[in-house]
Amino acid sequence: MSTSVPQGHNWARQVKKEDEEDPLDQLISRSGCAASHFAVQECMAQHQDWRQCQPQVQAFRDCMSKQQAKRREELQKRKEQASAHC
Numbered sequence: 001m002s003t004s005v006p007q008g009h010n011w012a013r014q015v016k017k018e019d020e021e022d023p024l025d026q027l028i029s030r031s032g033c034a035a036s037h038f039a040v041q042e043c044m045a046q047h048q049d050w051r052q053c054q055p056q057v058q059a060f061r062d063c064m065s066k067q068q069a070k071r072r073e074e075l076q077k078r079k080e081q082a083s084a085h086c
Contacts, residue, residue: 033063 021029028037036059043053050057 031064031067033060033067036060036063 028034036056039056040053040060043056044050047053
């Protein structure tokens with residue numbers, strides 16, 4: 001009776017290409033909030049303390065909240081239009 005010995009994994013390590021943009025960066029760019037996100041990053045780089053960057057964090061949060069609300073409205077309108085056509 002022979003038993004199968006696992007040969008280890010054969011997962012290929014995915015190497016990120018330099019020209020590929022990070023999915024999170026893509027999301028932020030599409031949201032229209034890239035400038036406020038950049039302001040948060042700049043503040044954090046300068047101060048190394050998120051507590052000193054609260055105005056920038058709040059501006060980014062507000063921007064993203066507005067974009068999410070806008071997106072929800074668009075999806076709701078599409079849903080309503082689709083159900084009206086049925």
